[in-house]
Amino acid sequence: MTLPDALRAFGKFSFGPLARKFGTFVEPHDDPVSFLASVDSVIHVEVRKLWPEAVTPKFVYEEIGTDSMRIEYRSARKLCHFMEGLLEGVADHFGYAVEYRQSQCQHDGADACVFDVAFVEEAQSAA
Numbered sequence: 746m747t748l749p750d751a752l753r754a755f756g757k758f759s760f761g762p763l764a765r766k767f768g769t770f771v772e773p774h775d776d777p778v779s780f781l782a783s784v785d786s787v788i789h790v791e792v793r794k795l796w797p798e799a800v801t802p803k804f805v806y807e808e809i810g811t812d813s814m815r816i817e818y819r820s821a822r823k824l825c826h827f828m829e830g831l832l833e834g835v836a837d838h839f840g841y842a843v844e845y846r847q848s849q850c851q852h853d854g855a856d857a858c859v860f861d862v863a864f865v866e867e868a869q870s871a872a
């Protein structure tokens with residue numbers, strides 16, 4: 746397994762336990778775009794209050810539509826592949842499929858990783 750694939754798998758695995766432990770940050774949101782827009786300004790702010798030694802990334806968001814957004818990710822740790830897995834975990838949690846594309850990456854020398862992310866709500870199963 747390559748390191749990016751391992752980081753992606755770990756990110757996807759991580760979101761379920763995070764959402765269960767910190768449900769108070771997740772429950773107010775009905776969709777992944779609204780939730781993701783709160784990570785930088787609410788969740789990671791609270792994380793740094795709880796654990797002052799925590800190192801969280803910096804996000805800049807642009808909402809393209811109700812189901813799509815552009816996210817700029819900046820971190821000296823360059824964990825954009827972990828972030829991709831988290832995006833997949835977030836989509837699963839809210840019952841959406843996700844497509845993302847990195848148009849630039851810090852691993853290639855860019856100053857930020859830029860993700861174009863689109864979510865599509867999955868049909869409810871006819872139960």
Ligand code: HEM
Binds near residue numbers: 792824825832
């Ligand atoms: C309930 C939700 C969340 C909680 C409680 C949370 C909390 C945390 C914590 C504790 C860390 C580790 C900080 C350290 O190094 O000490 C972290 C790192 C990170 N978080 Fe979050 N997080 C949440 C959601 C998300 C989401 C949805 C994303 C992006 C889609 C995200 C992106 C990241 C990334 C990429 C890192 C790795 C550190 C880095 O890139 O420098 N987080 N988060």
